[in-house]
Amino acid sequence: MKIETTLFGELEIGEEDIYSFPDGIPGFEQDKRFALVGLDGLDGFACLQCVDRGELSFIVVNPFMFFPDYEFQLPDADAGRLEAEDPGDLSVWAIVTIRDQLETATANLVAPVVINLRKRLGKQVILVASRLGTRHALFPATKGV
Amino acid sequence: MLVLSRKKGQTIVIDGRIEVTVLEVEGDAVKIGISAPRDVQIARRELLQSVRETNEEAASATIDVGQLQKIAENLKKNLS
Numbered sequence: 320m321k322i323e324t325t326l327f328g329e330l331e332i333g334e335e336d337i338y339s340f341p342d343g344i345p346g347f348e349q350d351k352r353f354a355l356v357g358l359d360g361l362d363g364f365a366c367l368q369c370v371d372r373g374e375l376s377f378i379v380v381n382p383f384m385f386f387p388d389y390e391f392q393l394p395d396a397d398a399g400r401l402e403a404e405d406p407g408d409l410s411v412w413a414i415v416t417i418r419d420q421l422e423t424a425t426a427n428l429v430a431p432v433v434i435n436l437r438k439r440l441g442k443q444v445i446l447v448a449s450r451l452g453t454r455h456a457l458f459p460a461t462k463g464v
Numbered sequence: 465m466l467v468l469s470r471k472k473g474q475t476i477v478i479d480g481r482i483e484v485t486v487l488e489v490e491g492d493a494v495k496i497g498i499s500a501p502r503d504v505q506i507a508r509r510e511l512l513q514s515v516r517e518t519n520e521e522a523a524s525a526t527i528d529v530g531q532l533q534k535i536a537e538n539l540k541k542n543l544s
Binding site for chain 1: 502511515521532533
């Protein structure tokens with residue numbers, strides 16, 4: 320199917336690229352279908368594009384690439400919601416907030432987006448017991464430049 | 465909203481499966497113990513609020529993908 324998006328203009332999305340988010344995403348509970356779109360030349364970045372509202376998208380990053388020490392225990396309730404049986408089926412992303420410049424972009428590590436590639440299910444998991452926050456600098460080396 | 469008074473050590477039971485116990489009271493801080501089935505999410509409201517606000521800010525950013533790629537390219541050069 321073709322969808323009109325703010326970020327990419329017209330975008331061709333196959334049914335197999337669409338992930339269902341039964342709970343939506345906090346703040347966007349009505350939006351249930353997203354596609355993960357790779358960004359050419361941007362290693363570790365992707366875009367979580369809402370299928371039903373072209374103007375809604377999130378830039379996401381592979382958190383393990385930007386934060387090598389990152390780890391978390393997927394809470395049982397979330398594993399159940401995602402029908403997760405094999406960790407190998409799961410893809411983990413962190414939502415990025417970009418203000419004016421990419422250099423000062425931050426990633427939300429306390430609420431990773433977890434996608435079950437096999438079951439085509441996704442959810443923003445909130446790690447309630449974690450000390451991590453919603454705004455970790457993506458490029459700490461350039462912080463304040 | 466239901467309002468009820470409890471003393472230190474006393475418990476309320478919600479839906480027969482969630483127990484909330486007042487463990488300690490000191491000044492204006494109350495320490496609370498909660499026992500609930502594992503499928504019940506328990507979170508500080510500030511955290512949920514913060515996730516929601518961060519999502520709203522992340523979604524409202526208007527980014528040009530081409531520009532993003534250019535910036536990333538420069539960034540890579542600067543970092544290496």
